[in-house]
Amino acid sequence: MATLSVEIVTNERIVFSETDVDLVSAPGSEGMMGILPTHAPLVTTLSAGELRVKKGNTEQSMVVFGGFMEVMPDKVIVLADVAEKIEEIDLQRAEEARRRAEEAISKGGDRTDLAAAQARLSRAQVRLKISDRRRSSRRPSDLS
Amino acid sequence: MASTREIRRRIRSVRNISQITRAMEMVAASKMRRSQQRVLASRPYAERLEAMIGDLAALQLDPDSQAAFPLLAHREIKKIEVLLVTPDKGLTGPLNSNILRRAGRFVLEEAEAPVQVVTVGRKGRDFMIRTRQEVVAEFSNLKDSVDAAEILPITDVIIDDYTSGRVDAVYMIYPKFVNTLTQAPTVHKLLPIDPPEATGTYNDYIFEPNAKEVLNNLLPRLVDTQIYQAILENFASEYSARMVAMRNASENAKDLVSELTLTFNKARQTQITAEVSEISAGANALRERG
Numbered sequence A: 001m002a003t004l005s006v007e008i009v010t011n012e013r014i015v016f017s018e019t020d021v022d023l024v025s026a027p028g029s030e031g032m033m034g035i036l037p038t039h040a041p042l043v044t045t046l047s048a049g050e051l052r053v054k055k056g057n058t059e060q061s062m063v064v065f066g067g068f069m070e071v072m073p074d075k076v077i078v079l080a081d082v083a084e085k086i087e088e089i090d091l092q093r094a095e096e097a098r099r100r101a102e103e104a105i106s107k108g109g110d111r112t113d114l115a116a117a118q119a120r121l122s123r124a125q126v127r128l129k130i131s132d133r134r135r136s137s138r139r140p141s142d143l144s
Numbered sequence B: 001m002a003s004t005r006e007i008r009r010r011i012r013s014v015r016n017i018s019q020i021t022r023a024m025e026m027v028a029a030s031k032m033r034r035s036q037q038r039v040l041a042s043r044p045y046a047e048r049l050e051a052m053i054g055d056l057a058a059l060q061l062d063p064d065s066q067a068a069f070p071l072l073a074h075r076e077i078k079k080i081e082v083l084l085v086t087p088d089k090g091l092t093g094p095l096n097s098n099i100l101r102r103a104g105r106f107v108l109e110e111a112e113a114p115v116q117v118v119t120v121g122r123k124g125r126d127f128m129i130r131t132r133q134e135v136v137a138e139f140s141n142l143k144d145s146v147d148a149a150e151i152l153p154i155t156d157v158i159i160d161d162y163t164s165g166r167v168d169a170v171y172m173i174y175p176k177f178v179n180t181l182t183q184a185p186t187v188h189k190l191l192p193i194d195p196p197e198a199t200g201t202y203n204d205y206i207f208e209p210n211a212k213e214v215l216n217n218l219l220p221r222l223v224d225t226q227i228y229q230a231i232l233e234n235f236a237s238e239y240s241a242r243m244v245a246m247r248n249a250s251e252n253a254k255d256l257v258s259e260l261t262l263t264f265n266k267a268r269q270t271q272i273t274a275e276v277s278e279i280s281a282g283a284n285a286l287r288e289r290g
Helices: A091-107 A109-143 B003-057 B063-068 B097-111 B122-130 B147-163 B212-287
Strands: A004-009 A014-020 A023-030 A031-037 A042-055 A058-072 A075-085 B080-085 B113-121 B136-137 B169-179 B182-191 B206-208
Touching: A014 A042, A014 A075, A014 A109, A014 B147, A042 A075, A042 A109, A042 B212, A058 A109, A058 B080, A075 A091, A075 B003, A075 B097, A091 A109, A091 B169, B003 B212, B063 B206, B080 B097, B080 B147, B080 B206, B080 B212, B097 B169, B097 B182, B097 B212, B113 B122, B113 B147, B113 B206, B122 B136, B136 B147, B147 B169, B147 B182, B147 B212, B169 B212
Parallel strands: A004 A075, A042 B206, B080 B113, B080 B169, B113 B136
Antiparallel strands: A004 A014, A023 A031, A023 A042, A042 A058, A058 A075, B169 B182
16 A cells, blocks of 8 residues: 655754655645645645644654645655644643743733734644643543 | 073963863864754755755746746846855854955955845954945844744845845855864855756646745745755854864964973973082082182
């Protein structure tokens, strides 16, 4: 069966690189998209959200913020502005960032400050949301 | 011959200098390791971004679409912008003079039109001002932990100058990090973007949301990434060059100390010999008289 090789790269490092992948689901700018092997060539911009890579019975979840994805029949390359594996997310730091951003917004300020705080807030929210969802979805299977 | 006291004083001062150079060597070495890692870690992204644009280049070269993307458009060149990336500080051996000499040659000989300059780093700024070039913007005191978002203002200046028509081409000059001993002053054309060789094996890409949107995001990102990359190269070059320069200085100081110590011992021995012969001469004289 055909499979995909997947690379997720930021300008700081190669976050993820794997071959023999069965499914990639990514937050395209037009909505979530699932990529199976032998997909038609495609280039899309990405929005912020969860990116999942499924290989056999294992699944790696990541959070990405913006960037590009190039899809070829046997290959997916993601150039993310920011990307982290789910287990690398520092919950405390994200929580802290959310609190500080909310504070900054409630205090007000000039437009650029406000926009920057808003951006920090939404990044923190995405991080928290995704790692929350991951952990709650894992719990039932832990019990079984 | 210098007196023993003078020699001793020189030995002490050379030792002090060597202590400082050794400390600087160690600081530069640890910063060098980190900055080398960062530059190597950031290269894959730049390479893949270029490859991606290469994949798309085949599709986007018809004249209509070129007009839609100003960053690809070639114009008659009446004014050139140079983005000069250099360290802020000296004590980097020949690094700074090499990069500045390269920049000088480009501005005076190679550029086919008048030049205006944007500098990153104090050394480049001071050089360009001293030689009375037209410096339109300068950025300095960047931290070596700089992240991609912090250099966006630099990209904004460059892209704005280009799209507004103030300049018709932009070249970047920076010290490329080859290895610890070698840094190569490099001239790189930033704008207009010459699409890399078409490497695409597919010629019917689906674009989401659409081709224009994707390329209008992708092309500035390429400029951005190249500038970011050059700044990381610059830091890795700076610390490598400084570490090597300081290591040489420490070694020279060591040689100097051992040379001076030898001179000092000789001088001391000569002095003792002289004293001994004076005393024995005196004793002999007394004996003869008695």
